[in-house]
Amino acid sequence: MTIVPGASIRSQVLEFYREAIRSGRLSEGAVLPPARKLAAEVGTAEANVHYAIAQLAREGLIVRRPKVGSIVIGRTRMHRVAFFLPELYTRRGERFTRPLAELLERELAAQGIPECQVIYDTASGEGWKLLSRLAASRRIQGVVVRSMTGGELDRFARLPVPFTAITALGIPGGVSFFTERLADAMVEGVKRQGCRTAGIIHPGGGESYLAPFYRRLRTAAEASGIEIRPGWIFGRDDYGADILDIDHFGYVGIGRTLSSPQRPEAVMLFSDDLVAGVTMGLYARGLRVPGDLKLVVHRTVENPVIFPFDCMLVEQSIAELVRLLVGKLIDGFEGRAPRQGELSIRISRNDGAPEA
Numbered sequence: 339m340t341i342v343p344g345a346s347i348r349s350q351v352l353e354f355y356r357e358a359i360r361s362g363r364l365s366e367g368a369v370l371p372p373a374r375k376l377a378a379e380v381g382t383a384e385a386n387v388h389y390a391i392a393q394l395a396r397e398g399l400i401v402r403r404p405k406v407g408s409i410v411i412g413r414t415r416m417h418r419v420a421f422f423l424p425e426l427y428t429r430r431g432e433r434f435t436r437p438l439a440e441l442l443e444r445e446l447a448a449q450g451i452p453e454c455q456v457i458y459d460t461a462s463g464e465g466w467k468l469l470s471r472l473a474a475s476r477r478i479q480g481v482v483v484r485s486m487t488g489g490e491l492d493r494f495a496r497l498p499v500p501f502t503a504i505t506a507l508g509i510p511g512g513v514s515f516f517t518e519r520l521a522d523a524m525v526e527g528v529k530r531q532g533c534r535t536a537g538i539i540h541p542g543g544g545e546s547y548l549a550p551f552y553r554r555l556r557t558a559a560e561a562s563g564i565e566i567r568p569g570w571i572f573g574r575d576d577y578g579a580d581i582l583d584i585d586h587f588g589y590v591g592i593g594r595t596l597s598s599p600q601r602p603e604a605v606m607l608f609s610d611d612l613v614a615g616v617t618m619g620l621y622a623r624g625l626r627v628p629g630d631l632k633l634v635v636h637r638t639v640e641n642p643v644i645f646p647f648d649c650m651l652v653e654q655s656i657a658e659l660v661r662l663l664v665g666k667l668i669d670g671f672e673g674r675a676p677r678q679g680e681l682s683i684r685i686s687r688n689d690g691a692p693e694a
């Protein structure tokens with residue numbers, strides 16, 4: 339390398355290594371020598387090399403590994419993915435998100451994608467601005483979205499990197515819990531307990547993008563001779579505010595659902611995050627499960643929720659969800675049509691006894 343007088347030495351060093359990586363002179367997987375040796379080879383101060391390495395890492399051309407050094411990644415494969423949590427989930431927090439983030443990072447690593455950057459959006463949109471900048475500079479090569487509604491699809495579609503999302507919108511890169519199979523399984527859980535009437539508590543209730551799921555739920559219930567009255571359904575619109583406290587939502591929901599003179603024999607809970615609030619609501623009203631009310635709970639098996647009563651569980655797996663999300667994301671990055679797949683479902687009974 340020849341240093342040109344008058345120009346920024348740091349910029350020249352950075353461009354030298356940037357071009358070497360992009361041209362293939364520094365091949366993917368190569369480990370850069372220590373900064374001291376690089377500085378001697380280039381003929382500059384060690385601080386200038388440290389600057390260049392830091393910038394190359396920010397641009398996604400190298401990745402730093404403790405006890406290994408700086409490894410050249412280039413642009414031939416995905417190496418950094420953002421996990422984006424919309425503003426509501428940033429404020430609410432929930433038991434589901436922690437195992438989701440942990441399993442996502444683990445699955446990405448298993449697929450050779452070493453970095454997962456969690457981005458929390460805020461009311462001011464700072465998280466979205468950061469995500470947009472990272473995508474525009476290709477410092478991330480893909481996005482996994484915690485939850486996506488119809489109003490959010492367009493802005494993610496404009497990103498210059500592929501994305502996948504937990505969503506019921508039916509988009510090719512999406513994965514949904516709320517499928518026809520889940521609707522059928524929840525109704526089956528009511529049926530197995532010998533009930534002919536059922537209510538629903540669902541934080542997403544009333545959202546237009548869930549309309550097909552609710553139609554299937556009602557159709558399956560009618561086919562099984564199970565009545566679901568409008569007054570027995572409690573969702574976000576009935577709550578009257580953003581759901582920032584899921585326990586309070588469950589507490590209010592079970593009270594409203596059971597407030598009619600003729601209450602349902604069973605209630606379907608979407609999902610297990612509602613169990614704590616619903617349990618408090620039942621205790622406050624002196625009601626027992628299953629003696630006074632039957633419950634069917636949509637559950638993710640990795641969510642550490644205690645079920646203090648005998649109920650039916652309709653179970654799905656966050657690990658399976660993550661495998662589908664990451665697989666679809668890799669397909670998008672490599673220019674393939676997203677793979678097909680739907681979450682499997684298992685119906686089981688919880689006897690209310692503590693787990694061994």
